[in-house]
Amino acid sequence: MALHFSPAEFARRKESLLAAMEREKLDALLLFQQESMYWLTGYDTFGFCFFQSLLVTAGGDIVLLTRSADLRQAELTSNIEDIRIWKDGRDADPAGELSAIAAEKGLAGKRIGVEYESYGLVAANGRRLDAAFDGLAQLTDASLVVTRLRAVKSEEELAYVRRAAVLADEADRAAIALTRAGADEGEILAAQHAAIFRGGGDYPANEFIIGSGREALLCRYKSGRRVLDARDQLTLEFAGVYRHYHVAAMRTLVIGDPRPEHLTYHRAAQEALLACEAAMRLGKTAGDVFTAHAEALDAAGLTRHRLNACGYSLGAKFTPSWMDWPMFYEDNDWPLVPGMVMFVHMILMDSQGGTAMCLGRTYLVTEGAPEALNLASLDLVLR
Numbered sequence: 001m002a003l004h005f006s007p008a009e010f011a012r013r014k015e016s017l018l019a020a021m022e023r024e025k026l027d028a029l030l031l032f033q034q035e036s037m038y039w040l041t042g043y044d045t046f047g048f049c050f051f052q053s054l055l056v057t058a059g060g061d062i063v064l065l066t067r068s069a070d071l072r073q074a075e076l077t078s079n080i081e082d083i084r085i086w087k088d089g090r091d092a093d094p095a096g097e098l099s100a101i102a103a104e105k106g107l108a109g110k111r112i113g114v115e116y117e118s119y120g121l122v123a124a125n126g127r128r129l130d131a132a133f134d135g136l137a138q139l140t141d142a143s144l145v146v147t148r149l150r151a152v153k154s155e156e157e158l159a160y161v162r163r164a165a166v167l168a169d170e171a172d173r174a175a176i177a178l179t180r181a182g183a184d185e186g187e188i189l190a191a192q193h194a195a196i197f198r199g200g201g202d203y204p205a206n207e208f209i210i211g212s213g214r215e216a217l218l219c220r221y222k223s224g225r226r227v228l229d230a231r232d233q234l235t236l237e238f239a240g241v242y243r244h245y246h247v248a249a250m251r252t253l254v255i256g257d258p259r260p261e262h263l264t265y266h267r268a269a270q271e272a273l274l275a276c277e278a279a280m281r282l283g284k285t286a287g288d289v290f291t292a293h294a295e296a297l298d299a300a301g302l303t304r305h306r307l308n309a310c311g312y313s314l315g316a317k318f319t320p321s322w323m324d325w326p327m328f329y330e331d332n333d334w335p336l337v338p339g340m341v342m343f344v345h346m347i348l349m350d351s352q353g354g355t356a357m358c359l360g361r362t363y364l365v366t367e368g369a370p371e372a373l374n375l376a377s378l379d380l381v382l383r
Contacts, residue, residue: 002077003042004243009156010079013040013149014060020145021058027110028102029056029142030129032118034318036146037064038244043078045070046319048120051086051094057105065098095125095132103136113142119320147325151313152339157245158364161315161341163199164247165362165373168240170195172249172375175236179253179383185210185225185234192238202241205322209237209250216252216356217349219307231256235356237345240374244316247373248343250360253381261350265302265357266380269346272296273359273378276310276328276344280363280370286332293328293346302348311344314362340365341373 003010017040021029031054037043041054041062052066063082064074074083084101086094102112112133116126133139153161174191189210196202207221212228216235228234232255239248254262272293279292293310297303313324326334328344336342345360361375 026113029113032115032121041078045073095128099132111138115143116141117143160243160245164240164242164245167196167199167201168247168374181230183228204241205317246314246322247362249375250345250358252358255383261355265348268300269359272346286326286334290328305348307347314341
């Protein structure tokens with residue numbers, strides 16, 4: 001088996017999950033989030049785009065229901081011993097087969113949690129699941145049970161997080177080295193990915209963001225490349241990735257002479273990021289960090305240019321997004337505790353003036369001040 005964690009680590013995770021299930025009064029849990037399956041068993045696949053589920057009973061039984069294409073994937077990458085295969089076909093009914101497995105495990109009339117909030121459970125399959133279990137058991141939303149456990153990283157996980165941070169910085173340096181007037185965005189993007197793959201890293205859970213000119217104001221990847229002008233701006237958001245663990249960074253680089261707004265906005269972004277850093281303490285909440293972001297940028301007169309969120313948790317994530325819970329937004333009462341890995345980004349997008357300025361890095365929450373894992377310098381990069 002190609003497992004990335006020790007047997008003791010997996011045993012600890014299973015024990016913590018069973019304890020959480022007991023607190024939630026769950027007789028079983030149906031996992032559909034690939035992140036949950038990876039965390040609990042090591043199972044590593046993108047096959048969650050089809051119906052598959054990991055059943056965990058309160059007694060500790062674990063059963064995976066998946067397709068034949070993922071049989072060997074599960075055998076090689078996980079510690080799952082009971083793997084069931086549903087057969088592709090016109091009359092395939094994996095939800096029905098899952099309910100039969102639940103009945104086999106003595107779960108008739110029991111309370112079963114479901115990860116309804118999952119890319120691995122599309123709405124159509126969710127309806128089929130509800131119909132298949134109707135009359136058999138009581139299904140209840142338990143989408144955050146494993147997510148809350150995953151939010152706090154173990155020492156074994158943090159070793160991978162720190163390696164991801166090294167790869168993030170290598171990707172950052174690779175991008176800066178190629179950024180200049182006349183450079184092609186495609187070459188910059190290729191250099192970032194090459195640095196990560198050379199370092200033994202993985203594909204990211206979503207595309208890197210790269211955009212120059214007016215496209216530097218975009219917060220999402222878009223298809224198409226351009227060549228940098230003599231006076232330009234380039235926004236990059238990317239992540240070092242190792243064993244699926246992500247450490248993200250974000251910055252806007254300026255090519256040629258900066259506009260006055262670039263300097264003003266960068267100063268404000270840096271001050272706001274440091275204000276968030278100061279708020280990221282034991283006993284504070286994710287909402288407190290957002291408040292620090294909003295107050296700093298609002299005081300600088302940049303309310304209309306900022307976003308309504310300023311970051312999120314990071315960890316082992318799968319497509320289509322590396323964003324995890326909790327997020328930094330207004331009044332989020334999720335408490336910050338040691339072991340959480342949090343990406344904080346200051347995003348300023350001046351649509352009227354066409355000026356972008358972004359700055360972000362990843363932190364480890366500790367008993368004291370948070371530890372910056374990457375992007376040691378927050379200075380504006382001029383090329």
